[in-house]
Amino acid sequence: MYRYDEFDRKFVNERVAEFRGQVARRMSGELSEEEFRPLRLMNGLYLQLHAYMLRVAIPYGTFSAEQMRKLAQIARTYDRGYGHFTTRQNIQFNWPKLEDVPNLLAELADVEMHAIQTSGNCIRNVTADPYAGAIVDEVDDSRIWAEIVRQWSTLHPEFTFLGRKFKIAVSASDYDRAVVRFHDIGLFIKKNDAGETGFEVWIGGGLGRTPMIGKISNEFVPAEDLLSYLEAVLRVYNMNGRRDNKYKARIKILVHETGLDELRAQIDAEWAAIKDSALKVPEYEIERIRVYFAPPPFETLNAVDRGFETKKFENPEFSRWVNGNVVAHKQVGYAIVNISLKTDDLPPGDITADQMDNLADLAENYSFDEIRATHEQNLVFAHVKQSELFELWRELGEIGLAMPNIGKVTDMIVCPGLDYCGLANTRSIPVAQRISKRYADLDQQFDLGELKLKISGCINACGHHHVGHIGLLGVDRRGEEFYQITLGGSGAEDAAIGSIIGPAFSSSDIVDAVEELINFYVEIRNQGERFLDTYRRVGAAPFKSRLYPEKLDAAA
Amino acid sequence: MPLLKGRNIVEDAWTLLADNLELPEAGFVIVSLDRFIRDRDLLVACSGPIGVRLSSAQSPELIADALEVFSLIELEFPAFTDGRPYSYAQLLHRLGFAGEIRAVGNVLRDQYLNLKRCGFDALEIKEGETAEEWCIATGAFSAPYQVAYDTEKPIMSLREKRLAAAS
Ligand code: HEM
Numbered sequence: 001m002y003r004y005d006e007f008d009r010k011f012v013n014e015r016v017a018e019f020r021g022q023v024a025r026r027m028s029g030e031l032s033e034e035e036f037r038p039l040r041l042m043n044g045l046y047l048q049l050h051a052y053m054l055r056v057a058i059p060y061g062t063f064s065a066e067q068m069r070k071l072a073q074i075a076r077t078y079d080r081g082y083g084h085f086t087t088r089q090n091i092q093f094n095w096p097k098l099e100d101v102p103n104l105l106a107e108l109a110d111v112e113m114h115a116i117q118t119s120g121n122c123i124r125n126v127t128a129d130p131y132a133g134a135i136v137d138e139v140d141d142s143r144i145w146a147e148i149v150r151q152w153s154t155l156h157p158e159f160t161f162l163g164r165k166f167k168i169a170v171s172a173s174d175y176d177r178a179v180v181r182f183h184d185i186g187l188f189i190k191k192n193d194a195g196e197t198g199f200e201v202w203i204g205g206g207l208g209r210t211p212m213i214g215k216i217s218n219e220f221v222p223a224e225d226l227l228s229y230l231e232a233v234l235r236v237y238n239m240n241g242r243r244d245n246k247y248k249a250r251i252k253i254l255v256h257e258t259g260l261d262e263l264r265a266q267i268d269a270e271w272a273a274i275k276d277s278a279l280k281v282p283e284y285e286i287e288r289i290r291v292y293f294a295p296p297p298f299e300t301l302n303a304v305d306r307g308f309e310t311k312k313f314e315n316p317e318f319s320r321w322v323n324g325n326v327v328a329h330k331q332v333g334y335a336i337v338n339i340s341l342k343t344d345d346l347p348p349g350d351i352t353a354d355q356m357d358n359l360a361d362l363a364e365n366y367s368f369d370e371i372r373a374t375h376e377q378n379l380v381f382a383h384v385k386q387s388e389l390f391e392l393w394r395e396l397g398e399i400g401l402a403m404p405n406i407g408k409v410t411d412m413i414v415c416p417g418l419d420y421c422g423l424a425n426t427r428s429i430p431v432a433q434r435i436s437k438r439y440a441d442l443d444q445q446f447d448l449g450e451l452k453l454k455i456s457g458c459i460n461a462c463g464h465h466h467v468g469h470i471g472l473l474g475v476d477r478r479g480e481e482f483y484q485i486t487l488g489g490s491g492a493e494d495a496a497i498g499s500i501i502g503p504a505f506s507s508s509d510i511v512d513a514v515e516e517l518i519n520f521y522v523e524i525r526n527q528g529e530r531f532l533d534t535y536r537r538v539g540a541a542p543f544k545s546r547l548y549p550e551k552l553d554a555a556a
Numbered sequence: 557m558p559l560l561k562g563r564n565i566v567e568d569a570w571t572l573l574a575d576n577l578e579l580p581e582a583g584f585v586i587v588s589l590d591r592f593i594r595d596r597d598l599l600v601a602c603s604g605p606i607g608v609r610l611s612s613a614q615s616p617e618l619i620a621d622a623l624e625v626f627s628l629i630e631l632e633f634p635a636f637t638d639g640r641p642y643s644y645a646q647l648l649h650r651l652g653f654a655g656e657i658r659a660v661g662n663v664l665r666d667q668y669l670n671l672k673r674c675g676f677d678a679l680e681i682k683e684g685e686t687a688e689e690w691c692i693a694t695g696a697f698s699a700p701y702q703v704a705y706d707t708e709k710p711i712m713s714l715r716e717k718r719l720a721a722a723s
């Protein structure tokens with residue numbers, strides 16, 4: 001794991017001091033709310049429906065037990081005992097008081113954490129593959145490069161007042177576990193024929209009211225040129241992106257309106273002018289950072305652990321959890337464990353302070369003191385011995401975190417919605433809870449297989465509904481909460497934007513409508529076919545006529 | 557308005573020339589881009605120094621072929637949230653502009669460090685404000701993470717130095 005050296009530590013402490021000054025100026029009235037707003041947003045502090053909300057960065061999703069314990073303590077002291085994991089490897093705390101935030105940030109700095117650029121029109125927290133360093137299909141550890149980008153982008157003097165937020169994600173695999181193609185810049189680490197490292201760069205992806213899949217602007221940017229290339233993209237965007245309408249200010253709109261070829265030419269011209277400069281990433285810095293992400297001291301183990309196999313055979317519940325939540329590790333005898341935060345008791349992504357403390361202990365005991373946050377609002381223990389999976393499962397069960405539903409219908413991404421958010425049309429969490437109840441039967445969930453359901457309370461799409469196999473979007477119909485259904489989206493390597501299937505459903509009808517769609521899928525699926533594959537095979541029309549039979553009657 | 561340069565408030569020899577006023581022979585006037593386009597020959601011929609003010613929607617690319625005409629370029633921030641001029645300043649340096657780059661308009665004092673790091677030489681502040689207030693921001697960080705226009709050594713090269721010293 002990356003650890004701060006004296007430079008990082010000093011920098012973050014200085015940022016806390018600066019923000020403390022800004023808060024004091026706001027409290028004394030020297031800064032108006034309008035002036036303070038962009039300053040606080042740049043440090044992750046939102047004003048929501050009922051109170052402030054602070055968003056804390058977990059850069060590229062990796063954090064330690066000590067950091068988790070600090071988050072637990074913050075949840076107890078400043079929130080009401082909960083933390084909320086988001087889709088961008090951040091954790092949010094509701095209810096902090098403005099005057100408490102500087103102290104809260106100082107406590108975070110003690111454990112090498114911060115809220116820098118978790119909001120605002122700047123380069124946001126850089127995200128990466130949550131399985132980095134553990135998964136066999138990666139060509140490099142994406143966190144090394146995410147850390148390099150994090151440092152370059154932190155308080156970048158030129159890019160802190162962009163036209164709009166700017167999100168960067170990194171993956172080193174053909175499997176996309178970080179929705180890379182829906183980021184302003186998505187980076188796929190590649191090796192060329194000579195074995196050199198470089199980046200396939202995707203630009204202009206995004207969700208929100210105009211969802212777009214990114215496009216490849218460069219197929220191979222050599223590793224040492226990464227920062228000059230990013231700087232060229234950002235400069236072209238900063239100078240030319242629209243500023244007249246905030247809904248058209250993301251780089252995706254610039255790509256769309258300028259055209260990829262023309263924009264690429266502009267980027268390349270800027271890049272050529274700055275490539276051979278101090279922006280080159282020096283080898284010693286890459287190596288310095290790489291050392292932090294060296295594999296933990298794995299033991300040499302057998303590929304098959306007899307005890308583990310026996311336990312699976314004896315205990316069907318354990319076996320189901322292994323099938324659902326455990327992924328093969330690149331180190332023989334180890335496994336990647338997903339910990340679902342889609343339990344029966346709490347809103348998706350939420351976790352109690354006690355659970356956080358317990359998980360911190362478990363991470364120390366079972367996973368080399370490392371925890372990961374995923375974009376699907378879950379957690380991961382990346383390095384667990386097969387032989388210890390049973391014990392871990394038992395202990396997770398004791399704290400209510402052994403739900404085996406990863407990738408299943410109840411593993412929903414859900415935005416805070418009207419329960420918290422001032423921009424919401426509808427509530428999201430209660431709908432998610434009703435769907436979870438409807439599909440409480442785990443056998444049924446496993447029978448349905450991978451099914452990604454995602455819910456947003458308004459068109460800003462924080463709940464990723466555009467890329468749900470089934471997406472629900474909250475809309476306002478004459479003051480009533482309604483939900484529009486989209487089908488066929490995907491945020492993975494088979495990226496697609498879902499299509500609206502028909503008129504929206506009322507809150508009381510929406511869960512039945514979802515069930516109807518799923519029932520129809522079950523009736524017509526081929527063996528082993530996911531919901532998404534069935535939808536892609538038969539198209540929208542049959543789903544539509546099933547969902548809106550009255551339309552057919554009227555037409556007949 | 558007071559002009560902040562580095563850590564001091566300094567005398568400002570320049571005036572902004574309204575588009576309808578005649579060009580003084582001594583120069584030291586700042587014209588709009590429109591005026592420059594209209595009276596280009598006249599301005600080029602002027603014996604005194606000339607400046608131009610660009611709004612945040614006017615890229616320096618528009619005057620890229622005339623940079624040597626100007627001793628001063630003012631980049632205007634219509635709102636402190638409009639960050640385009642930061643990139644314009646970087647671009648001007650890259651294009652080889654050697655004169656003074658000034659920030660005018662709406663800037664928060666928290667942004668002074670960013671301005672300096674992007675290569676602004678001076679900044680118009682409000683009547684009554686002090687240099688000390690503005691310079692709090694420039695002292696906020698001992699070292700930045702990234703290179704910018706400024707000569708400030710980024711953290712990366714400090715690390716390299718430490719590495720070299722250790723070996
Ligand atoms: C409750 C406070 C929140 C507010 C006021 C808020 C506001 C917004 C707005 C205005 C956008 C649209 C930005 C644009 O299209 O330019 C957006 C997008 C987004 N938000 Fe939130 N959000 C909130 C919470 C969250 C949470 C809790 C998550 C994670 C679960 C989240 C994740 C995202 C994502 C992933 C996007 C889409 C980014 C894209 O367009 O590519 N937001 N949010």
Ligand code: SF4
Nearest residue numbers: 415421424457458462
């Ligand atoms: S999608 Fe809309 S309702 Fe949901 S959190 Fe984002 S802004 Fe709020």
